[in-house]
Amino acid sequence: MPVSRTLARLVKQAVLVAVTCLALFPIYVMISAAFKSQDDFLRDPWGLPLEPTLNGFRTALNDQFPTWFANSAVLTTSSVAATLMLASLAGWGFARWDFRGRDTLLGVLVSLMVVPPVVLLVPLFVFGVEIGWISTFRLVILIYVGLMLPFSIYLLTNFFRTIPRSLIEAAIVDGASSWSVFRRIVLPLSAAPLLTLAVVNLLWVWNELLIALVFLQDDSKRTLMVGLTGFQSRYNLDVPVIMSGLTLATLPILAFYLFGQRFFVRGLVTGAVKGE
Amino acid sequence: MNAADEAVVTGRPTRRRLRLGRAEPLIWIAPALAVVLFVFGYSMVELVRRSLEYQGEWTGLDNFRITVEDPVFQIALGHNARLLLAVPVLVLLSLLISVLLFEGLRGWRFHRWAVFLPYVLPIPVVGVIFGQLLQLNGVLNRALRAVGLDALALDWLGQPRWALWTLTAVIVWKELGFGVILFLARLLAVPAEIFEAARTDGARFFQLHRRITVPQLAGVIAFYVVVESITMVSWVFNYVYVMTNGQGGPADSTQVTELYIYQNAFQFGSPEIAAAAATILFCTTLVLIALFFRVQRRVGLGAGE
Numbered sequence: 001m002p003v004s005r006t007l008a009r010l011v012k013q014a015v016l017v018a019v020t021c022l023a024l025f026p027i028y029v030m031i032s033a034a035f036k037s038q039d040d041f042l043r044d045p046w047g048l049p050l051e052p053t054l055n056g057f058r059t060a061l062n063d064q065f066p067t068w069f070a071n072s073a074v075l076t077t078s079s080v081a082a083t084l085m086l087a088s089l090a091g092w093g094f095a096r097w098d099f100r101g102r103d104t105l106l107g108v109l110v111s112l113m114v115v116p117p118v119v120l121l122v123p124l125f126v127f128g129v130e131i132g133w134i135s136t137f138r139l140v141i142l143i144y145v146g147l148m149l150p151f152s153i154y155l156l157t158n159f160f161r162t163i164p165r166s167l168i169e170a171a172i173v174d175g176a177s178s179w180s181v182f183r184r185i186v187l188p189l190s191a192a193p194l195l196t197l198a199v200v201n202l203l204w205v206w207n208e209l210l211i212a213l214v215f216l217q218d219d220s221k222r223t224l225m226v227g228l229t230g231f232q233s234r235y236n237l238d239v240p241v242i243m244s245g246l247t248l249a250t251l252p253i254l255a256f257y258l259f260g261q262r263f264f265v266r267g268l269v270t271g272a273v274k275g276e
Numbered sequence: 277m278n279a280a281d282e283a284v285v286t287g288r289p290t291r292r293r294l295r296l297g298r299a300e301p302l303i304w305i306a307p308a309l310a311v312v313l314f315v316f317g318y319s320m321v322e323l324v325r326r327s328l329e330y331q332g333e334w335t336g337l338d339n340f341r342i343t344v345e346d347p348v349f350q351i352a353l354g355h356n357a358r359l360l361l362a363v364p365v366l367v368l369l370s371l372l373i374s375v376l377l378f379e380g381l382r383g384w385r386f387h388r389w390a391v392f393l394p395y396v397l398p399i400p401v402v403g404v405i406f407g408q409l410l411q412l413n414g415v416l417n418r419a420l421r422a423v424g425l426d427a428l429a430l431d432w433l434g435q436p437r438w439a440l441w442t443l444t445a446v447i448v449w450k451e452l453g454f455g456v457i458l459f460l461a462r463l464l465a466v467p468a469e470i471f472e473a474a475r476t477d478g479a480r481f482f483q484l485h486r487r488i489t490v491p492q493l494a495g496v497i498a499f500y501v502v503v504e505s506i507t508m509v510s511w512v513f514n515y516v517y518v519m520t521n522g523q524g525g526p527a528d529s530t531q532v533t534e535l536y537i538y539q540n541a542f543q544f545g546s547p548e549i550a551a552a553a554a555t556i557l558f559c560t561t562l563v564l565i566a567l568f569f570r571v572q573r574r575v576g577l578g579a580g581e
Contacts (some may be wrong), residue, residue, distance in 0.1 A: 008481070013375050014561025015384075019373055020390040023453070026405045045415045086308040093304030102301075112316050114561055116510035118534045120315065122541050123322035133323045134543065149308050170488055178300065207398035209514045210534075214542060227490040229518050232404050239408055246401045257396055263391060264396055268454065269461045 030250070034244040041239050056244030059235075065245060067220060068227035075137060075212075075223060076205040079144040083152055083201055084194060086145065086228060091156030091180055096168070106157065112150040117210055125214060135218035143211055145192050155267075159193040199260060200267035203253065224249050296358065323558075327551035339552035349553060351528055352536040355440055359508040359532070362444050362451075366504055367497060369448070370455025375485055377456065378463045390459065395453035403518030406446045407433065433519060436529035443530055447515055451507065455500050461497045502568035510561050511535060533557050 033041050034056050035049035094106060124143060125134070133139040151274045160188055163186060171181050187194075212223040257264060300399035327339050343349050373391060377384045396401065409415045411430040432442040474488050491499075511536035514525055524539075526532035533553060541550035 009381070010512055010547075012379065013381050016373070016376050016381060016387045020387050022449070023390045023394055026409060026449075027397070029409060030401075030405050044420060052452065058385070083438070086311065090305045090308035093301040096304075097301035099301050101299065109312070110278075111565060112312065114506055114565055115316060116506075116557060116561060118510065118513060118537050119323065119558045122320040122326065122547050122550050122554060123319040123536070124315070125541070126326075126547070128324070142311065143315055146311045149312050153308060175315075198283075203396060207400070209398075209400050209517065211540075213517075225398055230399050232407065232518075233521060242385060242404060247406055250397060250401055253398070257393065261392075265392065265457055265461070271457055 011100060029111045033240055036240050038238055038240055053240075056238075056240035057248070059238075059241045060245040060248060062230075063231070063245075064219070064222070064227060065248065068222050068224040069248070071137075071216075072206060072222060073226040075144070076202055077142045078137075079148070079205055080198055080201045082141065083148040084198060085151055087152035087156050087197070088187065088190070088194065089182075090149075090153045091160050092186055094153070094157040095160030095163075103219050106154070110154050111148045113154070117147060121210070121214060128215060135216055135221050137216075137221070140211060140215045144205055144208070145214070147211075148204065152197055152201065155197055155200040156190070156193060160192060163189055196263050196267040199256065199263040202256075203264070206253065208258050318524075320558075323551050323554055326548060327555045330548050339548045339554070343549050343556065345554040346549075348528060348531060351535075351538055352524075352531045352533045355530065355532050356509050356512075358440060359447070359512060360505060361446060362448050363504045364507060365499055366448055366451055367456055367501060370459050370500070371451055371485075371490070371493070371497075373452070373456045374459035374463060375489060377460050388457070391456050392453040394450045394455075396447065397450070399450065399514035400518050402446065402450055403515055406449075407519050410442060434526060436527050439520070439529045440527060443512075443515055443519060447508075447517070451504060458496050458500055459493055463491055464493050498568065498571045502564060502571075505564050507566065508581055510557055513538065 019228070029046060030048075032049050035052040035054070037051070037053050037055060040049065040051065080174045094102060124139075128139050142239055150226075167185060168181055171185055176184070207225060208223075209225045209229070212226050213229075216222055216226065228249055231245050235245075328337070329335060332337065377388050377391075381387075411417075412429075412431045414436060416430070420426070420429045430438055435438050468490060471484070474484050479487065488579070510533070512532055516530050516532050516535050517538075520526075520530050520533075524535045534557070537550045537553045537557065540546045540553065
């Protein structure tokens, strides 16, 4: 029955194309609208920008946009760097030594992955007010690091366990200290999982809204996601300006995704496919 | 053999090292542990304490009673429960799409790329885009009117009857890619012979996938169901906040537990109610996790390699 098989193939292909269009359409509208003038957009919201203009981008950039962007960049890079550092130390502690209570401790850490951040909000905010750390980056970084650590430690511990014992023992016989084993053997072997983890965590912090909203109330400390949310109501009538802002905010992610898709996929799938 | 003997035998001087013994792993773990203990441990203890007090005075379970009896809280919980309806939809759609991608149709890599893209976009960005698309005179309704379907051009986010369903659809749009990628990764790990054997037995599309694919995927499906259930119950704040301007409106029609906590804590000045609601929310996620571990034990190690 080659005819029915060809037909089935066509139907399947059509379903996939439809799904892809649905997935891309909103993103297409965002990017195309960013290059239109308000009149163009109202006349033809889904067509290509036939007379592309950068006015939307100009308005967005003249707003507080650059500040928000810089704030997001600082927060993201510093909290992810701190997370990777602490998580790889702890991961090595868990993977290298067998000590009493290790598996319980790891189990508790893993289960913390599902605690919704909103649950921690009230106590942390009160704490922040008491020591005067509201609208400071250090408190937000501390919270972000804490929230990212459980998954990061879990992933790295699993990876470190695959490093052959013999390699470590040989180095110790050669007189290497614990620290130099970690620096010279473990870390260089772990470039791939560290990179994966960096990508997943960067994505998470960059996209985070709730904590940034609550803890960074000062205008000069706002992050991109918080700023954009307010952007919407401020430019409610000027869709191209809103869309320009969104496009700029998404740009780093899109660029990352275009070049490093496999890191995204690997990182987001690892936790699941490995089980537990 | 002590250090001096060792030096004699190996002919190499051993550096005298600090003997950390059994405490050594703790030193590696301590910095991370301190941060985790502060962010989670301290907060949880404080949360429970606050939920049992009013302005510093012990009030037992009064806050919980007030919260549970608050009609807005009940509405919020009900909405979270309704959002759970999206989970089976997500599973079915992810299954369908991952199977189609697995068949290796033309351009499947591109399709995979496109389907996963929404999942990596920031929720605030997604929320604002859809907020614009779904306005009464937005892109979607103009398209509907252009093809003569005026009756379908609803005020998607402006009418209490439809707002939550619209929100659900947006969440499905965003979360779908995760399921697809997850299932596809698992499918690609299934030995090809299993599919070959079934095919030579003459199994057709639906038969094949019902008999082979779904059982093979049982573990990942269970995982995805739990992750998405937790999302629907406790991680939808961003969608609601952005798409309803932080109100959960119109008229509480998109109110959810997280927003209820946020509003009580930071807008209505009743942190004790927020603490009680947060404790309830936390216990709900614990129940979901417990369920997950039971399901996983029954299904066996389907998710592992």
